[in-house]
Amino acid sequence: MKKALVIISLAFFAVAANAQSKNPKYDPALAYELGADDYGMKQYVLAILKSGSNTTADKATVDSAFKGHMANMKRLVTEGHLIVAGPLKKNDKQYRGIFILNVPTVEEAAKLVDSDPAVKAKLLDVELYGWYGSAALPEHQKIHDRIEKMSF
Template identity: 35%
Template structure:
């Protein structure tokens, strides 16, 4: 009986030591394991986006892997019809902001804003769409564009998925 008890205790100790080995892995080994998991997640996310019709590729630099996605940078430029009176211009501005809010809420616009200078390019909108044609169509729904106060210029643009401004 004593022998059975010692065998059982020895087995439990051996098993618990093996289970705790991962807790004492070096930080480097833990980072490698984390990167493997992230890499699998990135590939799954890339596959899902491609199935949905988005353009993506995976870029690795050293120990870092990025999921790159194609977005569409829309430059809002001064249009040919900017002679509206102040009341009409203010109404168009409200409708313009409402349109941009809707694009953001529906997940089409990822980044947007006006330029501070008074140049030809008045602002930008980065569209998260499958195609240039879709981004162009959404940008042309803007009441300011429809009124001719703004016009759009669309360019494909690549950036890391989930990137942020610092």
């Protein structure tokens, strides 16, 4: 019985050791620069933007707030805080769009989204969630800048 247990344990450890292998393309300097963990991942914050409680029909107010919203997004991109953003298609949950923010905590993300004029005007509300994703995600902006014909 004891011998069988030792054999089973050795087999388990052999399988576990083979389940994780070193990546021959691993670049430790790049991983460090991007803040990657051993799996090439890091912590971000996902922001879900949804229709806010302010349902004003005043076009000037709405236009001004959303012009500020776009300018704020551009500022956050320039600062390296906003790495993914985009609208959502119409849905029954009143979700309007998403941000992936390059900060490790919901508290830091809340400070960033609170600077948005559309959020301040209550035209948009925000739900924030910790999200674990590829540390390479911010690098997509280098390519996007080369394919973006029109900018906001």
